[in-house]
Structure formats: structure tokens, C-alpha cells
Amino acid sequence: MRRLPPVLLEDGCPRELISLIRTILAACKEISFRVGQGALSGVLGSTLDENIQGETQKKLDVLTNQLLKDILLESGYVKAIASEEEDYTVAGNPNAEYIVAFDPLDGSSNTDINSLVGTIFSVMKAPEGSDPADQSIFMQPGKSQVAAGYVLYGPSTVLALTTGKGTRFFTLDKTHGSFLLTQDFAQIPEETSEYAINASNQRHWQPAMQNYINDLMAGETGPRARNFNMRWIAAMVGDVHRVLCRGGIFTYPTDTKDPNKPNKLRLLYEANPMAMLIEQAGGIASTGTERIMDIQPDAIHQRVAVILGSKNEVETCLGYHK
Numbered sequence: 001m002r003r004l005p006p007v008l009l010e011d012g013c014p015r016e017l018i019s020l021i022r023t024i025l026a027a028c029k030e031i032s033f034r035v036g037q038g039a040l041s042g043v044l045g046s047t048l049d050e051n052i053q054g055e056t057q058k059k060l061d062v063l064t065n066q067l068l069k070d071i072l073l074e075s076g077y078v079k080a081i082a083s084e085e086e087d088y089t090v091a092g093n094p095n096a097e098y099i100v101a102f103d104p105l106d107g108s109s110n111t112d113i114n115s116l117v118g119t120i121f122s123v124m125k126a127p128e129g130s131d132p133a134d135q136s137i138f139m140q141p142g143k144s145q146v147a148a149g150y151v152l153y154g155p156s157t158v159l160a161l162t163t164g165k166g167t168r169f170f171t172l173d174k175t176h177g178s179f180l181l182t183q184d185f186a187q188i189p190e191e192t193s194e195y196a197i198n199a200s201n202q203r204h205w206q207p208a209m210q211n212y213i214n215d216l217m218a219g220e221t222g223p224r225a226r227n228f229n230m231r232w233i234a235a236m237v238g239d240v241h242r243v244l245c246r247g248g249i250f251t252y253p254t255d256t257k258d259p260n261k262p263n264k265l266r267l268l269y270e271a272n273p274m275a276m277l278i279e280q281a282g283g284i285a286s287t288g289t290e291r292i293m294d295i296q297p298d299a300i301h302q303r304v305a306v307i308l309g310s311k312n313e314v315e316t317c318l319g320y321h322k
């Protein structure tokens with residue numbers, strides 16, 4: 001089986017970018033080990049702190065953020081980082097070419113129940129001559145990402161990665177610490193009968209999503225004339241991984257539950273990297289009205305509606321939004 005660096009070199013991926021990706025993965029290997037130790041390493045449970053978005057931080061949110069932040073800033077490969085758990089961006093090497101936005105631990109609510117969690121990352125180029133302390137270097141649409149991926153800490157630790165030449169899976173071989181290529185060019189089936197949504201928010205959705213989900217739930221006697229199955233892992237990494245592996249539609253739509261927070265998922269370090277992985281595997285990623293990767297961000301913790309997955313099913317869903 002092939003290791004990650006030669007695979008990326010063959011693609012013509014710049015050496016500096018490969019080194020940066022390997023730096024992220026070095027932190028992820030450490031996270032994989034800590035998550036795997038569970039209660040033994042004393043990292044389960046919550047802290048007394050909140051992040052800037054008003055979420056109570058889990059001990060693992062803080063630990064994983066610190067690991068990624070330290071290793072990235074010490075590496076010299078990044079000009080600045082943005083993280084779900086950092087109020088503002090953090091400046092790195094002023095001469096570096098790349099910037100990284102990350103969700104150090106996606107699916108925090110799963111930590112204490114030994115269920116799926118992951119790390120999501122997005123790599124972009126810093127504008128030439130830009131100031132590493134300037135937050136606006138991150139205000140680039142997702143289509144300018146040069147690499148995107150996640151590491152899923154499940155029964156096995158799996159990396160999904162794209163540098164714009166397809167989406168690949170690598171599995172961490174824990175016997176010698178290498179990520180080995182286990183699937184070249186994932187392709188999402190265009191058709192699916194599986195959907196993922198937190199249905200407890202149904203009464204708060206907009207009419208388009210209410211109608212779409214009602215029609216799925218009506219099954220073989222409804223307008224879709226077939227039965228659909230539902231899955232919800234409560235970690236976007238887990239749900240997106242399932243969609244990449246066997247198709248499906250995943251959505252976290254706009255809702256009116258909290259008028260100050262109509263959307264849940266964050267553009268820079270959740271929606272954009274997942275959108276790139278999905279598109280590179282033949283799927284679609286939209287807000288309902290526009291392609292996610294076309295959005296011009298205006299804040300680092302900006303939130304967006306997300307509808308992604310199998311091409312034909314996402315198109316059907318978007319049809320309800322017209």
C-alpha cells in the first residue's frame with residue numbers, strides 16, 4: 001500500500017504543501033492516540049469555559065486545538081491559523097505561503113459516549129505580501145482552497161483528503177504511524193435512499209425543507225414513490241464520511257429555533273472543506289440557494305446552511321428551494 005507523500009508528489013503537489021499536510025497529520029496522530037485512550041487519559045468531560053460561539057468547550061476541544069495550533073505555528077509552514085476554538089486568527093511565520101482553518105474536534109458531543117469524532121481542515125494560500133495578523137487573509141471563498149480534508153477517529157483512523165485532484169482515503173496504520181492509501185478517487189453514487197438531518201428541529205425549518213423532508217418520509221405511497229432511510233451521527237465528519245462511502249444527502253438547514261443563530265455549521269472550517277471533498281467525489285454542496293464554495297466570507301466564524309451529497313438527490317432538494 002502506498003504512503004501519502006509519494007501519492008501527493010506524483011500529483012504534482014508542491015513540496016511545501018505536502019509538508020504542511022504532514023504537519024497537520026502529525027497532530028492528528030497524537031489526537032487519534034488521545035481519543036483512543038478515552039477515560040484512561042482523563043480527557044473526557046467538559047471545561048468551565050465557552051468558545052466565542054457560546055458553546056461549552058469539552059476538555060478534548062481545548063486539548064486538540066492546542067495540539068494543532070502549537071504544531072502548525074512551530075512548523076513555519078503557516079502564515080496564520082483560524083480555529084473554531086480561537087476567538088481570532090493567530091499569526092504564524094510572516095514568510096509562509098499557506099493559511100489553515102480547522103475544526104480541531106468535530107462532534108464534541110460524542111466524546112463522552114465513545115462515538116465518532118474527527119478533525120476538519122482547510123488550506124488556502126495567503127495573499128502575497130499580506131500581514132499575518134490581518135484576519136481578512138481568511139476572507140476567501142472555498143473555491144480558492146488548495147487542500148481540504150478530515151481525519152475521522154473511528155474504529156480505524158481514516159483521512160479523507162483532496163488537493164483538487166479527486167478525493168482519496170488513507171487509513172492510519174497504527175503499527176508504524178503512516179497514513180496508507182486505501183481508496184483512490186472516491187465517487188459518490190448519484191442516486192440514494194438515505195438522508196441525514198436532525199429531525200428534532202423540523203418545526204423550525206423553512207417551508208422548502210419541511211416539504212422536502214415530508215416527501216421523503218411519506219415513502220412509497222408519497223410523491224417520491226419509494227422508501228428512504230435516515231441516519232444521524234451528530235458529528236458532521238461521520239455523516240459526510242458515510243455519504244462519501246455509500247452516497248446519501250446530509251443537511252443542516254436554516255432554522256428559526258434561535259433567531260440569533262439561523263445556521264449551525266461554520267463556513268470556513270466545516271462547510272468549505274467538506275464541500276471541496278464532496279465536489280471532488282462527484283457530489284454537490286449548496287446552501288439551498290448557492291454553491292457553498294462560491295460564498296465570499298465576511299467573518300471567520302460565519303455560519304451557513306449546508307445541503308450536500310449525492311448529485312441527483314441534492315438537485316431534487318434544491319428544486320424545492322426554487
Ligand code: AHG
Nearest residue numbers: 103105106107108109198234235236
Ligand atoms: P462541533 O462539535 O465542532 O461544535 O460541531 C458539531 C456540529 C456538527 O458536527 C454536527 O453535524 C452538528 O453539530 C450536530 O448537531 P446537533 O447537536 O443538532 O445534532
Ligand code: MN
Nearest residue numbers: 055061084108
Ligand atoms: Mn463546537
Ligand code: MN
Nearest residue numbers: 103105106107
Ligand atoms: Mn464541528
Ligand code: MN
Nearest residue numbers: 084103105106
Ligand atoms: Mn469542533
